[in-house]
Amino acid sequence: xxxxxxxxxxxxxxxxxxxxxxxxxxxxxxxxxxxxxxxxxxxxxxxxxxxxxxxxxxxxxxxxxxxxxxxxx
Amino acid sequence: xxxxxxxxxxxxxxxxxxxxxxxxxxxxxxxxxxxxxxxxxxxxxxxxxxxxxxxxxxxxxxxxxxxxxxxxxxxxxxxxxxxxxxxxxxxxxxxxxxxxxxxxxxxxxxxxxxxxxxxxxxxxxxxxxxxxxxxxxxxxxxxxxxxxxxxxxxxxxxxxxxxxxxxxxxxxxxxxxxxxxxxxxxxxxxxxxxxxxxxxxxxxxxxxxxxxxxxxxxxxxxxxxxxxxxxxxxxxxxxxxxxxxxxxxxxxxxxxxxxxxxxxxxxxxxxxxxxxxxxxxxxxxxxxxxxxxxxxxxxxxxxxxxxxxxxxxxxxxxxxxxxxxxxxxxxxxxxxxxxxxxxxxxxxxxxxxxxxxxxxxxxxxxxxxxxxxxxxxxxxxxxxxxxxxxxxxxxxxxxxxxxxxxxxxxxxxxxxxxxxxxxxxxxxxxxxxxxxxxxxxxxxxxx
Numbered sequence: 001x002x003x004x005x006x007x008x009x010x011x012x013x014x015x016x017x018x019x020x021x022x023x024x025x026x027x028x029x030x031x032x033x034x035x036x037x038x039x040x041x042x043x044x045x046x047x048x049x050x051x052x053x054x055x056x057x058x059x060x061x062x063x064x065x066x067x068x069x070x071x072x073x
Numbered sequence: 074x075x076x077x078x079x080x081x082x083x084x085x086x087x088x089x090x091x092x093x094x095x096x097x098x099x100x101x102x103x104x105x106x107x108x109x110x111x112x113x114x115x116x117x118x119x120x121x122x123x124x125x126x127x128x129x130x131x132x133x134x135x136x137x138x139x140x141x142x143x144x145x146x147x148x149x150x151x152x153x154x155x156x157x158x159x160x161x162x163x164x165x166x167x168x169x170x171x172x173x174x175x176x177x178x179x180x181x182x183x184x185x186x187x188x189x190x191x192x193x194x195x196x197x198x199x200x201x202x203x204x205x206x207x208x209x210x211x212x213x214x215x216x217x218x219x220x221x222x223x224x225x226x227x228x229x230x231x232x233x234x235x236x237x238x239x240x241x242x243x244x245x246x247x248x249x250x251x252x253x254x255x256x257x258x259x260x261x262x263x264x265x266x267x268x269x270x271x272x273x274x275x276x277x278x279x280x281x282x283x284x285x286x287x288x289x290x291x292x293x294x295x296x297x298x299x300x301x302x303x304x305x306x307x308x309x310x311x312x313x314x315x316x317x318x319x320x321x322x323x324x325x326x327x328x329x330x331x332x333x334x335x336x337x338x339x340x341x342x343x344x345x346x347x348x349x350x351x352x353x354x355x356x357x358x359x360x361x362x363x364x365x366x367x368x369x370x371x372x373x374x375x376x377x378x379x380x381x382x383x384x385x386x387x388x389x390x391x392x393x394x395x396x397x398x399x400x401x402x403x404x405x406x407x408x409x410x411x412x413x414x415x416x417x418x419x420x421x422x423x424x425x426x427x428x429x430x431x432x433x434x435x436x437x438x439x440x441x442x443x444x445x446x447x448x449x450x451x452x453x454x455x456x457x458x459x460x461x462x463x464x465x466x467x468x469x470x471x472x473x474x475x476x477x478x479x480x481x482x483x484x485x486x487x488x489x490x491x492x493x494x495x496x497x498x499x500x501x502x503x504x505x506x507x508x509x510x511x512x513x514x515x516x517x518x519x520x
Contacts, residue, residue: 009436028352057231064239065227068249 001047007039017043147264147290150381151320152186153374153394154179156348156355157206160297160320161186162288164261170197171214172286172297173207177234180213186379187218197260199224201284201299203235211238220247224258226271227251228282254312258286263386265289269309270301280323281305287316291386296338298322298329306334317389318342318382319369325356335367342370342382342391349375350432356445358476365447365475376429376445428452428473433505433520435498438486440505440518444473454510457481457492462506464497 005017005027015034017027020042027045037043145165152159154175162170169192174183187195198220200208214220215238223242242249252258253273258266270285280302288295294316301322306313310333319340322329324347343364347355356373364371370391372380378394427446432439440457444450452468464483471479471490482488484496498505498520507516 011434054231057233057236058229061231061236061239062229064236064243065225065229065251068239068243069227069251071246071249073248073250 003045003047005043005045007034007037007041007043009039017045145263146383146385147288147293148381148383149288149295149318150186150379151344151346151372151374152183153378154182154210154346154348155375156324156351156353157210158201158299158320158324158346159183159186159210160346161190162260162264163190163192165263165290166261168196168261169194170199170260171195172199173201173299174198174210174214176206177209177212180210183210184213184217187214192218194219194221196221197224197258198222199284199286200226200238201297202226202279202282203228203230203232204279204300205232205234207300208238209234212241215241215245215247220245222248222250224250224252224284226279226282226284228271228275228279230279252284254309263290267312269296269312270305272308276308281308285309290384293317293384293386293389295382296320296340300324300326300329302326302328303331303334306331310334310337313337315339317384318344321345321356321360321364323355324351324353325360325373326353327357327359330360330363332363332366335363335369339367340369342372342389344380344382345371345373347373347375349429351375356476361445361447361476371447373427373445376427428507428509429516430457430505430507430518431478432480433498433503433518434486435500435503435520438484438496438498439480439482439488440498441478441480441488442473442507442516443478444475447475449474449477452479455515456508458506458508459497460499460504460506464493466492 004020006020006023008016008018008023008026010016010031013031015029015031015037017029019025019027034043147165148161148163150161150163152161152175155178157175157179158173159175159179160172162172164170169187171183171187174180195214195218198211198214200211200223203226212234252268254268254270255273256268258268260266265288267287267289268284269287271282275282280300281304283299283301283305285299285301285305286297288297295318296313296316297320299322306322306329313334314337316338317340319338319342321343325345345356345360361371372391372393374380380394381392383390383392428442428444428450430440431443432441434440442452442457450473452471452473455468457466457468458464466481473479479490480488481490481492483492483498484494502520504517504519509515
């Protein structure tokens with residue numbers, strides 16, 4: 001999924017991104033993670049689901065829960 | 074025009090203004106609650122929904138004897154942690170339990186709140202679910218306080234905050250349990266703690282597998298709803314019963330606190346844990362109006378600060394850190410009502426005390442005033458000024474309904490009311506002051 005956003009404004013340390021073309025939805029984004037970006041810039045945001053990383057993290061957490069449970073009362 | 078490419082790897086939903094959303098889940102989990110059973114229940118399981126026996130978890134140690142209600146005070150404090158949840162339980166027998174610890178940046182606040190109450194260790198800690206605004210603060214709490222036992226929903230998310238929490242619990246060898254509906258948690262023999270959710274058969278949705286607890290001490294009871302939404306409210310409907318105090322689900326979101334739920338719970342006091350000016354619109358006008366409709370007295374941590382309910386099992390007292398949202402030092406507000414199963418009419422709302430400046434945009438030249446109370450307030454004769462009262466706006470006949478907001482614009486700003494075409498607010502820093510018709514300062518907000 002790719003979306004284009006306008007950097008509508010900076011509110012303190014938060015960048016307010018408006019999703020084009022409608023600019024009805026907005027995304028609040030930490031400004032420090034947008035170096036070199038100015039108000040009014042148009043950005044492409046690409047969203048890719050890292051399924052392998054998600055599954056691996058969930059697997060680690062499930063194992064931890066099991067380990068903690070199996071320690072007994 | 075320059076272009077930038079951002080690859081957002083994980084949980085992009087977390088930055089969308091939708092607020093808390095559930096990640097999809099791909100794996101089942103295996104529950105083995107019998108591993109955690111330390112004692113068998115001796116009481117009658119009044120809210121049991123599972124067909125399995127109801128084990129009792131021991132957090133505090135001894136289970137001998139049973140203190141009658143009235144022997145001591147149970148204190149339940151909904152701590153002011155901004156946007157998030159953290160609830161401290163102090164039992165009549167001196168046991169302590171923390172349910173959630175707020176977001177990561179609230180950790181020091183929770184630590185300070187515990188220290189201020191003379192707490193040096195926690196008999197138990199619990200996480201309603203693994204969202205950061207409920208568990209983030211545990212990093213600080215677990216680094217500062219020994220914890221006797223940790224109760225968890227057991228819902229595995231890929232959140233690194235949650236993974237770090239579990240790793241800390243492991244490293245510190247804290248006893249760990251994932252109780253399910255129908256079981257009880259034994260913190261103090263005088264206080265019954267029922268687990269209403271998660272179900273022994275998990276639904277694999279984080280908001281549905283929420284740890285929901287009901288405390289009862291004598292005639293006074295508490296429902297700690299976590300981020301429970303209406304589908305879970307419906308799922309546990311048969312185990313719900315009339316409850317004195319409701320910690321409102323999901324910060325007063327639109328999809329929580331349904332009318333059907335409220336008609337069963339019939340809470341006299343509703344406490345919303347919410348951060349001022351949060352990005353999610355919490356609490357919503359819908360949740361507030363549903364609470365108003367059942368006559369619950371609503372307290373909000375963004376306005377009242379920490380809200381504490383103290384009870385001897387017969388009567389209860391609500392104490393707020395501050396009244397309304399005034400930044401002035403004010404005497405502690407208290408209300409005392411006998412707990413009763415008989416519904417009485419709603420107490421007179423504090424009304425005007427709940428009106429506050431909820432946003433100040435210096436550059437955008439707008440200021441927003443919100444009525445967080447449960448009844449409409451006329452702003453006629455109220456006055457809004459900047460720092461040094463260089464500019465002042467006097468409201469005409471505006472009436473704010475419960476939960477309603479009005480935005481006053483100046484300069485190039487746009488709002489419900491146009492104050493003046495000139496700029497009012499100093500972009501380098503300014504403060505808005507709101508005075509009521511009597512000239513008393515009601516609210517201030519720094520921009």
